[in-house]
Amino acid sequence: MTATEAAMPVLQLRQVSKRFGAVQALSNVDFEVYSNEVVALVGDNGAGKSTLIKTIAGAYKPDEGDYVFEGKVVSVNSPRDATDLGVETVYQDLALCDNLDVVSNLYLGRENVRRSGLKYLDLLNETEMERRATEVLRDLSVKIPSVRVQIANLSGGQRQSVAVARSVMWNSKVVLLDEPTAALGVEQTRQVKDLIMRLRDRGLAVVVISHNVADVFEVSDRIIVMRLGRRVATFHTARSTNEQVIGAITGAMLPSNAYGEAE
Amino acid sequence: MMKTQPTNLAAAPNNWREALAERFRQGNLGSLPVIIGLIIIAIVFQSINKNFLTPLNLTNLMVQIAAMGTISTGVVLILLLGEVDLSAGQVSGLAAAVMAVLVSRHNLPAGVAIIGAIVVGALVGLLQGWWISSFRVPSFVVTLAGLLAWQGSRLRVLGDTGTINITNKFINDIANYKLPIWLGWVLGIVSVVVYTLIVFNEYRSRRAAELPTGSLNGVFWRVGVVGASVLAGVAMMSVNRNANAAGNPIQGVPSAVIIFLTFLIIFDFITQRTRFGRYVYAVGGNTEAARRAGINVKRIRITIFMLASALAACGGILAASRLNAANQSSGDGDVLLNAIAAAVIGGTSLFGGRGRIWSALLGALVIGAIANGMDLLALKSSIKFIVTGAVLLLAVTIDAASRARRENSGR
Ligand SMILES: Nc1ncnc2c1ncn2[C@@H]1O[C@H](COP(=O)(O)OP(=O)(O)OP(=O)(O)O)[C@@H](O)[C@H]1O
Ligand SMILES: [Mg+2]
Numbered sequence: 001m002t003a004t005e006a007a008m009p010v011l012q013l014r015q016v017s018k019r020f021g022a023v024q025a026l027s028n029v030d031f032e033v034y035s036n037e038v039v040a041l042v043g044d045n046g047a048g049k050s051t052l053i054k055t056i057a058g059a060y061k062p063d064e065g066d067y068v069f070e071g072k073v074v075s076v077n078s079p080r081d082a083t084d085l086g087v088e089t090v091y092q093d094l095a096l097c098d099n100l101d102v103v104s105n106l107y108l109g110r111e112n113v114r115r116s117g118l119k120y121l122d123l124l125n126e127t128e129m130e131r132r133a134t135e136v137l138r139d140l141s142v143k144i145p146s147v148r149v150q151i152a153n154l155s156g157g158q159r160q161s162v163a164v165a166r167s168v169m170w171n172s173k174v175v176l177l178d179e180p181t182a183a184l185g186v187e188q189t190r191q192v193k194d195l196i197m198r199l200r201d202r203g204l205a206v207v208v209i210s211h212n213v214a215d216v217f218e219v220s221d222r223i224i225v226m227r228l229g230r231r232v233a234t235f236h237t238a239r240s241t242n243e244q245v246i247g248a249i250t251g252a253m254l255p256s257n258a259y260g261e262a263e
Numbered sequence: 264m265m266k267t268q269p270t271n272l273a274a275a276p277n278n279w280r281e282a283l284a285e286r287f288r289q290g291n292l293g294s295l296p297v298i299i300g301l302i303i304i305a306i307v308f309q310s311i312n313k314n315f316l317t318p319l320n321l322t323n324l325m326v327q328i329a330a331m332g333t334i335s336t337g338v339v340l341i342l343l344l345g346e347v348d349l350s351a352g353q354v355s356g357l358a359a360a361v362m363a364v365l366v367s368r369h370n371l372p373a374g375v376a377i378i379g380a381i382v383v384g385a386l387v388g389l390l391q392g393w394w395i396s397s398f399r400v401p402s403f404v405v406t407l408a409g410l411l412a413w414q415g416s417r418l419r420v421l422g423d424t425g426t427i428n429i430t431n432k433f434i435n436d437i438a439n440y441k442l443p444i445w446l447g448w449v450l451g452i453v454s455v456v457v458y459t460l461i462v463f464n465e466y467r468s469r470r471a472a473e474l475p476t477g478s479l480n481g482v483f484w485r486v487g488v489v490g491a492s493v494l495a496g497v498a499m500m501s502v503n504r505n506a507n508a509a510g511n512p513i514q515g516v517p518s519a520v521i522i523f524l525t526f527l528i529i530f531d532f533i534t535q536r537t538r539f540g541r542y543v544y545a546v547g548g549n550t551e552a553a554r555r556a557g558i559n560v561k562r563i564r565i566t567i568f569m570l571a572s573a574l575a576a577c578g579g580i581l582a583a584s585r586l587n588a589a590n591q592s593s594g595d596g597d598v599l600l601n602a603i604a605a606a607v608i609g610g611t612s613l614f615g616g617r618g619r620i621w622s623a624l625l626g627a628l629v630i631g632a633i634a635n636g637m638d639l640l641a642l643k644s645s646i647k648f649i650v651t652g653a654v655l656l657l658a659v660t661i662d663a664a665s666r667a668r669r670e671n672s673g674r
Contacts (some may be wrong), residue, residue: 081555095555098669099548099616100541108545109556111538119568120539127465131472146475152669153289 001026010035010069011056011087011174016065017112025051026062027229033174033205038196039235040216041209042249043226049209050092052226053176056207058082076119085174088167091179098162102144103133105151106166136169137162140198143191161195174205181215181240193219205263213245225249289669294610296661297625300654308636315636319504322517324635324672326627329438329519330582331574332627333482333608334602335573336526340567342606344533344549346402348408349392351602353670354572355579356594357413358384360420361590362580364425368436373433377580384406384576385569387413392568396561401567410599417594426590429583437522442517444501450521451497453492454528464488519581523624526574531620543567545578547616559571578602597648604651605630629654 009032020027023245025048033039041049054060058079068078069085076082081088096105103126110131113122133147142161144154151159160180167175177196181189196219199206210216217225217237224234225248233248247253286292287430308315329631334351358380365376391409395402421427429435442450462482469476476482503512515553534540542563545553556561583589607613609622609628630651637647 015491053390079555091521093551097545097548097552098614100544104541104545108552109543111541113538116537120542121533122538123536124538124541125413126474127468127474130469130474134474150289170437 002086007034007066008031012066012068012072013056013062014050014066014068015064016055016067017108018048018060018062019054020036024229026055029065029226029229029231031056031076031224031231032260033207035173036200036203037221038200038206038208038219040220040223041207041218041226042211042213042245044233044249046228047226048050048229049226050178051229053089053207053209056082056087056174057176058087061088061135076262083170083172085175087169087174088170088171088172089162089176090163090167090178090180099150102137102154102162103130103151104146105162106136106169107132108166110170113172132169136165140165140168140195140197156184156190160184160188160192164192164195164199168204172204175199176208177206177208179209179211181210181212189215213249214240215244216245227251273454287668290612292661292665294619294622294625295660296624297610297629300608301625301628301632304632304636307632308632308639312636314639318499318502319365320514320629320635320639321507322520323502325500326438326517326585327635328576328627328631329517330585330600331598331605331630332523332578332623333526333581334575334578334598335605335623335627336530336620337571337578337616338602338606339609339611339620340534340543340574341402341531341571342613343543343547343616343618344564344567345550346395346564346568347603347613348391348402348406348568348571348575349599350387350406350413350492351415351571351575351578352383352411352594352596352599353417354387354575355582355596355598356589356592357387357417357420357579358576359416359579359583359589360592363429364420364422364581366431367429373431376431376434377437380580381444381573381576384579385573388569388572389565391572392565396564414595418548418591421589421591422436426588427587430587434580434584435587436584438516438517438519438581440518441513442521443517444515447501447516448498450516451493455493458489459486463472484633493565519585521582523579525625526577527620530570534620539566544616548615561628565572571622575602601627601630601651604655604658607662608654610658610662612664612666613659614663626658 011033013029013031015028015030016026016185017024017028018067028108029048031052031053043049051060055062058076060083061077066073066231071103076085081091099107107129110121112125112132114125116122130147137144138145138165140161142157142158144162153164154162162182164175164177180196181192184192193215196208209218220237223235223237223240223245224231225245227249232254235245244253301596305316314320334355338348338351351535362376362380362382365379366373387409391405394400396407462485466476466479466482493619497516500516501514503514505511505513542553542558545556545558546560548562550560579594583593604620605626606618607626609624609626611622633650633654634647637650
């Protein structure tokens with residue numbers, strides 16, 4: 001079931017604003033996501049979704065507003081700060097190396113090694129990495145021919161699944177996905193949607209950007225609608241309809257309240 | 264489209280034929296084409312001239328390719344990053360000149376001259392790598408500028424005489440010394456034992472972690488083939504190669520061969536088993552992904568350019584030692600092109616991120632064998648160039664075709 005509103009959000013943004021020159025990409029946006037839930041971020045092109053995600057990921061520093069993690073105001077100045085908190089991002093263009101196998105990609109930059117004294121000459125502990133990678137992929141029911149196959153030989157859905165698996169290997173608490181199914185076919189979209197729901201069932205907070213309202217209804221617990229840099233509506237997926245959400249996206253029908261209360 | 268099955272059930276293909284077909288489909292042939300090529304070359308030359316596959320000629324071949332192969336080892340590193348180094352030949356020549364001047368004109372000890380030459384190489388690489396990664400100038404252009412600048416530097420270092428002979432015994436022995444028979448065997452046997460231990464240890468730890476392993480038979484085969492080749496090589500180089508049985512025996516593994524193989528082993532180890540090696544492949548495969556994973560791309564680039572130029576310097580030292588001199592043409596002519604061609608013919612991709620250090624050996628063997636075989640047949644060097652060019656073209660075409668197949672497989 002959906003997260004209880006009484007609980008504390010694992011991650012929260014308060015009144016964040018971000019300007020790019022003349023463009024006000026975000027204005028006074030509040031955002032919150034709970035453990036155990038999938039929040040869908042929807043909105044027209046240029047609504048500010050990617051900017052919001054990048055702010056959460058630490059890639060952008062907001063001009064104003066607070067970043068609150070597990071109830072405490074924190075300062076997040078770089079992607080590294082965000083990953084240290086347990087906030088992982090799967091970017092729109094996958095950050096995988098085609099020429100490396102699945103294990104190497106899952107561990108890229110965080111290799112399991114036997115120390116040698118010199119960081120760069122640390123010896124790769126391939127057996128341990130492969131064992132753990134196999135385990136994680138099995139837990140997430142990611143289906144690939146072998147963990148030693150090169151990324152170049154995987155399908156788009158399998159690649160996306162590997163990218164997502166990489167983001168949850170490190171005790172992460174929040175996973176951000178920017179249009180994870182944009183380039184995928186029907187069956188592969190299915191795989192990724194299943195994976196997203198499995199992440200939620202493991203207790204993670206998942207934020208998904210999507211343009212496909214039907215997909216959003218399938219995977220999400222709550223839907224946050226952005227429009228022209230503002231958060232204009234919030235819906236409980238189970239208690240709303242396609243028309244309501246599309247109306248909010250286009251601005252044709254902004255609800256005076258969502259959840260039954262003023263936004 | 265590939266079969267999809269749960270990770271935990273993933274099995275090795277049933278037999279080698281299936282495995283091969285799968286690798287072909289995936290554009291993952293690696294060094295296989297060049298090994299087949301070498302076998303064909305050996306058969307062709309041997310059937311024309313019975314002197315090709317003799318201990319004397321094969322040992323000569325190994326010595327002939329040591330300098331080129333060492334430079335090519337550095338080129339492989341550069342190609343893995345997805346860059347190119349056009350200065351390698353001239354850097355080797357500059358290093359040779361520096362060493363010759365230090366030892367012959369300034370009468371410095373051999374060790375100082377050698378280290379001085381390698382340091383000059385490393386500094387050249389540092390400068391080029393720093394320039395490339397700081398100003399985002401393509402490596403092609405920076406090293407092309409280097410090609411000219413280091414050629415000029417070499418001519419300056421050599422001065423008016425043009426040729427500097429090296430009489431220092433230690434330096435001339437770098438390439439020309441022959442190991443005592445017993446030492447050759449000790450080195451051969453120790454390396455086979457170490458290799459066997461590593462392979463079996465890996466097998467055992469994968470078993471213990473319940474990871475898929477090939478069959479134990481396959482492991483025995485691997486160890487057997489590698490061990491037999493190494494020991495056969497030592498045996499071949501240990502017989503008397505002097506055609507005149509009454510004369511002084513010529514026997515023992517040449518030091519140039521040992522030096523070249525040592526470089527190959529060290530750099531194969533670094534690229535395959537260390538964090539640094541993993542990052543090199545990552546940067547060559549997808550620089551942006553590497554950067555996002557927190558890898559210091561600039562540091563990796565600069566280090567690789569330094570290592571490659573230092574290796575080029577070592578190649579130059581080997582060549583000068585073999586020649587007992589550094590001269591106006593050290594590092595000129597086809598040195599650079601052969602080193603790059605060897606890397607590519609050996610199976611390292613020009614597109615970055617794919618290949619192994621061993622391609623420097625395999626490719627240098629192909630180029631060296633063609634040159635050597637044609638010399639035996641007393642063919643003109645014009646033909647040699649044309650054939651080597653054709654082989655290079657073939658290798659690059661295989662590389663490009665593999666890449667195209669890779670892009671079509673999957674998805
Ligand atoms: N780095 C940037 N520099 C300047 N303007 C930017 C930058 N990033 C975003 N913008 C602007 O901010 C606004 C919000 O962009 P954003 O990428 O967040 O939209 P989006 O909702 O993700 O759109 P899409 O659905 O097209 O991905 C747009 O007007 C965009 O042009
Ligand atoms: Mg976007």
